[in-house]
Structures are given as C-alpha cells and as structure tokens.
Amino acid sequence: MRIAVIGGGVSGITFAINRKRNHPEDEIFVFEHSDKILKKVLATGNGKCNIANTGEIDKVYNSSIALEILNKYDYNYQNRFLDSLNIKTKLVGDLSYPISESAVTVRNAYLKEVERLGIKVVTDTTITDYQHRDNVYIIKVDKEYLVDRIVFAIGGKSSPKLGSDGSLFPLLKKHGYQVKEFNPALCPIYTKEKTKILDGTRVKAKATLVCEDKILFEESGEVLFKEHGLSGIVIFNLSRIIAQNTSRKYVILLDLLPDVDIEELYKFSKKHDKETLLNSYLHPNIAKYLSDRSDYVNSIKMLEFKFDKLYGFENSQISVGGILLNEVNNDLMSKKEKGIYFAGEMLDVDAPCGGYNLMWAIGSALYISDKLK
Ligand SMILES: Cc1cc2nc3c(=O)[nH]c(=O)nc-3n(C[C@H](O)[C@H](O)[C@H](O)COP(=O)(O)OP(=O)(O)OC[C@H]3O[C@@H](n4cnc5c(N)ncnc54)[C@H](O)[C@@H]3O)c2cc1C
Structure with missing residues (x-):
C-alpha cells in the first residue's frame, strides 16, 4: 500500500x-x-x-x-x-x-x-x-x-x-x-484590570472561573501575572474552558492564600493595620496592588479579574x-x-x-x- x-x-x-x-x-x-x-x-x-x-x-x-x-x-x-x-x-x-x-x-x-x-x-x-x-x-x-x-x-x-x-x-x-x-487555548489571558505593577509576580493561588454566577472551573497552582493579564498553568487550563466560547462574560477569582482561612485574616486585621497585614501575608508587589483597597481581606481571598480576551495562537500551546x-x-x-x-x-x-x-x-x-x- x-x-x-x-x-x-x-x-x-x-x-x-x-x-x-x-x-x-x-x-x-x-x-x-x-x-x-x-x-x-x-x-x-x-x-x-x-x-x-x-x-x-x-x-x-x-x-x-x-x-x-x-x-x-x-x-x-x-x-x-x-x-x-x-x-x-x-x-x-x-x-x-x-x-x-x-x-x-x-x-x-x-x-x-x-x-x-x-x-x-x-x-x-x-x-x-x-x-x-x-x-x-x-x-x-x-x-x-x-x-x-x-x-x-x-x-x-x-x-x-x-x-x-x-x-x-x-x-x-x-x-x-x-x-x-x-x-487558542492553554494560553495567557488579557484582563480588563491593569496588572502592570504585578508583571512577573508568581503566586500559588486557587483560581475559580465564573460565568453568569456559575462556577465553570476551579484549580489550584501557580499563577503568573503579566503586564496585561494572567498566565501560569492554572490560567492555561482555565483558558481552555473560555476557548469554547470567548464571547461570554467571564470572571476569574483568585484566592491568593488558599491555605489561610479568612477568619485568621480578620483576626489579624483587628490587631494590625492594613499595611502590616498585606506585607505579612503577601508578595510585596501584590501588597502594593491591594494597598488602595478598603476591602483588602476579601480581595486576598477573592481577587477579581474580568476576562478581556485570550492571547493569540502564537502564544498558545493548543487550539x-x-x-x-x-x-x-x-x-x-x-x-x-x-x-x-x-x-x-x-x-x-x-x-x-x-x-x-x-x-x-x-x-x-x-x-x-x-x-x-
Ligand atoms: C510551546 C508548546 C508547548 C507544549 N507542551 C506540551 C507538553 O509538554 N505536553 C503535551 O502533551 N503537549 C504539549 N503541547 C501541545 C502538543 O505539542 C501538541 O498537542 C502536539 O504537538 C500535536 O501534535 P500533532 O502532530 O497533532 O500536530 P503538530 O505537532 O502541530 O504537527 C503538525 C505538523 O503538520 C504540519 N503541517 C501543517 N499544515 C500543513 C500543510 N498544509 N501541509 C503539510 N504539513 C503541514 C506542521 O508543520 C507540523 O509539522 C505544547 C505545544 C506548544 C506549542
């Protein structure tokens, strides 16, 4: 043959x-x-x-x-x-x-x-x-x-x-x-939020992908912040779900301290000021990113990013x-x-x-x- x-x-x-x-x-x-x-x-x-x-x-x-x-x-x-x-x-x-x-x-x-x-x-x-x-x-x-x-x-x-x-x-x-x-899929994503000051920062986080109040995906692992969005294996895997339909409105929630209870953070916040809490628990770049927020404890456990678009085929591992x-x-x-x-x-x-x-x-x-x- x-x-x-x-x-x-x-x-x-x-x-x-x-x-x-x-x-x-x-x-x-x-x-x-x-x-x-x-x-x-x-x-x-x-x-x-x-x-x-x-x-x-x-x-x-x-x-x-x-x-x-x-x-x-x-x-x-x-x-x-x-x-x-x-x-x-x-x-x-x-x-x-x-x-x-x-x-x-x-x-x-x-x-x-x-x-x-x-x-x-x-x-x-x-x-x-x-x-x-x-x-x-x-x-x-x-x-x-x-x-x-x-x-x-x-x-x-x-x-x-x-x-x-x-x-x-x-x-x-x-x-x-x-x-x-x-x-494109298994790729970084652009977010509506500006992430420039976080560029290059890596954290171990739990990422949750939400669309119309439904949780579509959850995974813990490394998240890498980029100048205009999010990357890392967890985000790659989440991008594959978004790639099924890019026109929907997605929100990505990051728990920046998955191993720390929110109660522990509230307890700490009663004894210490915001700056001490942020700098004790978080990477300095993230502490800076959250420094203007009044709801910083909730933000640590549920930092919200709105999906803008996927990176292109040239940055994707699969389609x-x-x-x-x-x-x-x-x-x-x-x-x-x-x-x-x-x-x-x-x-x-x-x-x-x-x-x-x-x-x-x-x-x-x-x-x-x-x-x-
Ligand atoms: C940066 C990167 C990292 C990755 N890491 C991993 C990993 O660690 N583990 C994992 O499981 N997967 C990984 N992947 C995904 C994996 O590489 C692909 O899923 C896999 O290579 C697909 O194999 P394939 O043979 O089907 O296609 P391809 O590997 O894309 O091969 C297709 C071939 O067809 C040729 N071709 C295309 N059009 C034509 C045409 N018109 N005429 C003739 N030839 C043509 C191409 O030149 C190419 O040689 C990664 C991908 C990338 C880009």
Missing part, C-alpha cells in the same frame, strides 16, 4: 513509524510544508517534553472517542512504544518526561527511526488539492503522487511558526468537512476546535471519503496541560496505524 501522511508532527511521524514497522511492504511518504519535521516537539514542556500522564483520563478529554481510544492506547502502551524508540522516560508525579529531560532526545530518537525504516520525507511542500480517481488518491504538490490512503495530521492553529498554521483547513472544508472554529468527530468513523476514517484518516490535534479533541495532548497525538496515530486497511 502507498500511504501519504500530510504533516510531519508527532502524530504524523508516530503513524509513519508504527505503520512501517508493522507493514514493511507499505511505502510511506510524509509531506511536511515547513523545512523540518517534528519542530514543535522541541518547544514542548519548556524544552523538556512532558510526553504523557499516568493519571486518570476519564474527565480530561472533551471527546468520548478520544477517551475510548486512549483507554486502550494508554500510558503503558504508549510508554512501550517510546521505549521501542529508546526513549526512556521518568515520572515527576503523574507527569512523564524523557529521562534526559530534553525534548531533543525525543526528536532525535524519532528521526533516527524514520531514517532506519526508509520513510520518505518531503519537506517544504504545499498540497494544493487531492482527488479520488480509479481507486487511488492523487495528491497534488509540485508533482502528482498516487497513493491508496491519506492520513492528515496537520495539527491545529497554535504556534504557527512551528508549522501548524491551519493552511490546509480551507481545502478540507472544500472537500465538505465541517470544522469547528479554532480558538480548541478542528474537524468535527461526527465526520469520522470509530477508526478515525472519514465518513465522506474512504481511505482518508485524521490524527492528532487537527481533530476536535483537546485536553489540559500535563502531557495529555501529546498522548492524544501519539495514541490516535498508533490507533490509526493499527486500524488502517
């Missing part, structure tokens, strides 16, 4: 490797439009590549198909695949990283296997169209390639300078696919949106076009920080490579 993989990211290359190992007779081409394959993986996990997560995945993904696939192609299964590439991993809590703590190890191991297996990689190439004729697909790039199957693995729209710029979605829409509009899952069968093959498959982030599947998105990219690719007939 001749198979074209469109997109040389983690999902496309995982598919190509696993398929070629199990079907050495297949001829596999990877068409990548940037100058190199696997660019994005180098940026993951701050260069350390948080490649998987051993935790429960029941409520992590936005799709039941993804959950079903990843219950089978789970952490242990994927770790065995990584081990077969000589990628040795270690756990930091539930988070899995290469033992080298370097994403370069992951990329190099993948590249070595691509070369060993003789997978044909064509970079700097733009697909203008594809057609089905006489039982084969004709892929139009600089020349025409005839293939039996196509696996699209073009990612979403986040971090476009790493290749995933969404440039192929108009063509897929032309072929009749419904694509849920993309929004929510993509090819709707009702466009594919359970084997991730297109319902419309037999022999066309979709893998990884380009499908409408997303998850919070913690290795879950790479798990989907890898798991969906392994699954397709086993299912593809």
Whole structure:
C-alpha cells in the first residue's frame, strides 16, 4: 500500500513509524510544508517534553472517542512504544518526561527511526488539492503522487511558526468537512484590570472561573501575572474552558492564600493595620496592588479579574476546535471519503496541560496505524 501522511508532527511521524514497522511492504511518504519535521516537539514542556500522564483520563478529554481510544492506547502502551524508540522516560508525579529531560532526545530518537525504516520525507511542500480517481488518491504538490490512503495530521492553529498554521483547513472544508472554529487555548489571558505593577509576580493561588454566577472551573497552582493579564498553568487550563466560547462574560477569582482561612485574616486585621497585614501575608508587589483597597481581606481571598480576551495562537500551546468527530468513523476514517484518516490535534479533541495532548497525538496515530486497511 502507498500511504501519504500530510504533516510531519508527532502524530504524523508516530503513524509513519508504527505503520512501517508493522507493514514493511507499505511505502510511506510524509509531506511536511515547513523545512523540518517534528519542530514543535522541541518547544514542548519548556524544552523538556512532558510526553504523557499516568493519571486518570476519564474527565480530561472533551471527546468520548478520544477517551475510548486512549483507554486502550494508554500510558503503558504508549510508554512501550517510546521505549521501542529508546526513549526512556521518568515520572515527576503523574507527569512523564524523557529521562534526559530534553525534548531533543525525543526528536532525535524519532528521526533516527524514520531514517532506519526508509520513510520518505518531503519537506517544504504545499498540497494544493487531492482527488479520488480509479481507486487511488492523487495528491497534488509540485508533482502528482498516487497513493491508496491519506492520513492528515496537520495539527491545529497554535504556534504557527512551528508549522501548524491551519493552511490546509480551507481545502478540507472544500472537500465538505465541517470544522469547528479554532480558538487558542492553554494560553495567557488579557484582563480588563491593569496588572502592570504585578508583571512577573508568581503566586500559588486557587483560581475559580465564573460565568453568569456559575462556577465553570476551579484549580489550584501557580499563577503568573503579566503586564496585561494572567498566565501560569492554572490560567492555561482555565483558558481552555473560555476557548469554547470567548464571547461570554467571564470572571476569574483568585484566592491568593488558599491555605489561610479568612477568619485568621480578620483576626489579624483587628490587631494590625492594613499595611502590616498585606506585607505579612503577601508578595510585596501584590501588597502594593491591594494597598488602595478598603476591602483588602476579601480581595486576598477573592481577587477579581474580568476576562478581556485570550492571547493569540502564537502564544498558545493548543487550539480548541478542528474537524468535527461526527465526520469520522470509530477508526478515525472519514465518513465522506474512504481511505482518508485524521490524527492528532487537527481533530476536535483537546485536553489540559500535563502531557495529555501529546498522548492524544501519539495514541490516535498508533490507533490509526493499527486500524488502517
Ligand atoms: C510551546 C508548546 C508547548 C507544549 N507542551 C506540551 C507538553 O509538554 N505536553 C503535551 O502533551 N503537549 C504539549 N503541547 C501541545 C502538543 O505539542 C501538541 O498537542 C502536539 O504537538 C500535536 O501534535 P500533532 O502532530 O497533532 O500536530 P503538530 O505537532 O502541530 O504537527 C503538525 C505538523 O503538520 C504540519 N503541517 C501543517 N499544515 C500543513 C500543510 N498544509 N501541509 C503539510 N504539513 C503541514 C506542521 O508543520 C507540523 O509539522 C505544547 C505545544 C506548544 C506549542
């Protein structure tokens, strides 16, 4: 069989490797439009590549198909695949990283296997169209390639300078696919409040996302203040909920001292003035930020920020949106076009920080490579 993989990211290359190992007779081409394959993986996990997560995945993904696939192609299964590439991993809590703590190890191991297996990689190439004729697909790039199957693995729209710029979605829409509009996610947010004096300050806080008096999300962890808003892993995870519908009015409440009861603060405030309380309990920048407030005790436990907008795709780790899952069968093959498959982030599947998105990219690719007939 001749198979074209469109997109040389983690999902496309995982598919190509696993398929070629199990079907050495297949001829596999990877068409990548940037100058190199696997660019994005180098940026993951701050260069350390948080490649998987051993935790429960029941409520992590936005799709039941993804959950079903990843219950089978789970952490242990994927770790065995990584081990077969000589990628040795270690756990930091539930988070899995290469033992080298370097994403370069992951990329190099993948590249070595691509070369060993003789997978044909064509970079700097733009697909203008594809057609089905006489039982084969004709892929139009600089020349025409005839293939039996196509696996699209073009990612979403986040971090476009790493290749995933969404440039192929108009063509897929032309072929009749419904694509849920993309929004950046796992990204900082702009707030209506001015946060300049807090820029660069990090706190361990509990963040609550509220919309129309309903709590949509709560998580404790690090919040990083930026010149014009909020960042940090907790805010990244919260941005993923906002990204489902950015037009609603959201409020973010920060409990700046989640381990201290409000009663303790009130008791302290009876004996000491505002300045003493703020400077005893809080980072000096936050003490300064709250120094004009009369309701400073409540503000410490419920500091309010109004959502303005999300940071852009260039600052986001993932994008929510993509090819709707009702466009594919359970084997991730297109319902419309037999022999066309979709893998990884380009499908409408997303998850919070913690290795879950790479798990989907890898798991969906392994699954397709086993299912593809
Ligand atoms: C800064 C950053 C940090 C991250 N950290 C983590 C982390 O630690 N853990 C985690 O789980 N996830 C992390 N992610 C998310 C994770 O990297 C992605 O979810 C994952 O890479 C998606 O894999 P993919 O193969 O589906 O898409 P991508 O990795 O985006 O790959 C898509 C490929 O397709 C190519 N392509 C796009 N359009 C075309 C076209 N028209 N023609 C040909 N080729 C095309 C692109 O150039 C790219 O090579 C991070 C993302 C970023 C940006």
